Amino acid sequence: MNIPIHDSVPAEYSSHIVSMRESFETLDTIIQAINNETESGQSLDSVQVKSVFYSLYFGAAQPSAAASKKFADCFVTYEERTKTETNDDGKTSESTYTVAVPIKDLSKVYQNIASVMGRSASYEDMSNATEIYYRIAYGQPAPKEDDSVDGWEGWAYQPKAEELANLYHNLPTGELGIEVVKMAMTRLGDPYSQEKRGQGSYVDCSYLTMWCYKQLGIIIPGTASEQGRFCVNNGLTIAKKDLVPGDLVFWSHKPNGRFMNITHVGVYAEGGKVIDASFSKGVVVYRNLFDFDKQVLYGRPHIKK
Template sequence: MSDPTTIGLIAKAAISALSDERLRKGIGWTISAIMSPFILIIVIICGLLSGTANHNNTAIQLSFHGGAISENIPEEYRGQIEDMRNSFTMLEERIEEVNGQMEDGDSLDSIMVKAIFYSLYFASDQPSGVDQGKYIDCFVTYEERTRTIIDADGNEVEETYLVAVPIDTLPEVYTNIETIMGKATTYEDMANANEIYYRIKYGVPAPSEGDGFEEWGDWTHSITPEELEQLYHDLPEGENGSEIVKLAMTRLGDPYSQERRGQGNYTDCSYLTMWSYRQIGIIIPGTAAEQGRFCVNNNLTVSKEDLVPGDLVFWSHKPNGRFMNITHVGVYAGNGKVIDAAYSKGQVVYRDLFDSNKQVLYGRPHILK
């Protein structure tokens, strides 16, 4: 979606260029006459882009929250919004049915279900014609369970019944959507759904990589000279990976900031890994997800059992629509330790290799040199 603020500034600048008498005289009437139509075209295009962004935002809000649809909204958008509302009504009915088949207080997150549906089906032909039951089944599994009941004769008997269990990992949901619905999903679809979810549920943009992680234990932002000497002693001599570990360790205690990364000694998780690699002449992308994609696309992945110092470890702590939903990256330091810029600690730390169930990928870009 285009940024209306930026577009407005461009448009104002263009209009100013046309109306400024001194500017027109300064550049000459001939040039001004030649350029004027192009400036007007820019103003028109920018206005259209701004309108598109506004209509997209309005469509999301109206689809989720209802309300009167303004006559200023193009007829095409009006029809799509109305059809999406009908789809949401049917989805809510189906969600209520499936929730009735759940136990232990489980239920589907209706906003997430609808956010993904909106991302995949808005602007397609008749979203309300999608098989709602099949779609909802992408979010659950069904288990056979037994329970004891009293029959009509007053005897205790066991009966078998089905229980719906919500799927708690979005990658599995998206795999089901492709398999059950035949609907291919892109990382852009996932990112859009995540953005819609946060804006509808919390009224804020979706968090980017590194935000909002839970507290992790077994960490330190300082290390004794003896511990550092032992760490370096254990590193393989002459290996690129060993140099990367040493470089990453020089950033220990540096403050965490996504907004200011690269300014002074500020860093975030992916800037730390990118910076460490670039110091020895290896160029990797600037975000954790794209670093993971880079490793996969270039056959630079390894297994956890084969990790060596300097390898990259990738985590997925929450869905974000990026490659493999990767949200965090760190440098493996050997001996079950990792160096990473931790949001929750606010700085670069050296700690145990944490959250094994959230580790989704391991890469070795340091063999490129």
């Protein structure tokens, strides 16, 4: 049952809500039909479909029922499969049937939507859809910083031209880089938590890097994306080939609508190693520099005066 729209809601906004509700009813019917074609319990996630739909179409012209079917089909692939049946006379025969297989990689879903619907999602659209999904499905905000792919296997952030301008500088190595690494090493094994970061020994990726630098009298922002922006704005970015201990490595594992869609940061520790507060591992770890195709920026704030 739909919750009544309060009289205080502006008429135009109210009409958008009504339109979206009607579209959701259409989508529910379409999703149920698609799920009737799935196998092995691999049902299409209706919350995810409607979250993406809401992000792309709220306040805009709603697709027709036929177009809504095309939209929902962007979340699945259809496969022809064969099954063997035994007839009444004891003989066997083969028949083919169609199975709907949900697509797990959201980057592929958005590619399909752009191709089929002619609606290219911005990084903000994708981020909003993820935020809506988490709040409805889990009752909590979507994580903004972590090192897990989590449904974005094919995601590869493409920096804009203005972001690429003046990113790489031939900077001095500084004297504090090794000290940054030493500080990071003291936190190895500390537990990961975005919600509890700074409480007791809890850290997340950006709190770890901020804490390490703060111990040496260098103040950097408190989120991974803003640390990346800080490095860019202050001419503290370098090329990957120039990494030295204490430098920061930034990743974009999924769209989050922030600067360069940066979702993770760690401290480079020489020899192809990195120290980072890992969401996927649950603690601060020392490991090989990972996900080379997801690395989008490198910074050297330890030379900041």
